[in-house]
Amino acid sequence: MTEEISQVAMKIILHAGNARTFIMESFQCMGEEQFTEAREKLKEAKQETLLAHKAQTETIQSEAQGNKHEFSLLFAHAQDTLMTIMSEWNIANQLVKVFEQMSKRINHPQ
Numbered sequence: 001m002t003e004e005i006s007q008v009a010m011k012i013i014l015h016a017g018n019a020r021t022f023i024m025e026s027f028q029c030m031g032e033e034q035f036t037e038a039r040e041k042l043k044e045a046k047q048e049t050l051l052a053h054k055a056q057t058e059t060i061q062s063e064a065q066g067n068k069h070e071f072s073l074l075f076a077h078a079q080d081t082l083m084t085i086m087s088e089w090n091i092a093n094q095l096v097k098v099f100e101q102m103s104k105r106i107n108h109p110q
Contacts, residue, residue: 008058008078009078011051019049033103035099042089046089
């Protein structure tokens, strides 16, 4: 069971890391006023977080059904990483809206 939980943890970390890469690319696009591309990067990041979240949820549901898992520092780290990435996604998703509005005001003043 320890190896199984480690594999799930690595899956979560992998997908969360992929999501972070897309989020960072989204910030780059925002800085270049490429807002459509920034949103596309955020969509890709969201898909990666959903894959990570699914792996985490399946493990938690398994334990809730009575399948005990040994504590794993790696799994705790994976969960922490996923939560952090989800927060970064939420911030980036709001910032793209803010930056787009600011860009419109600067480039097309009334």
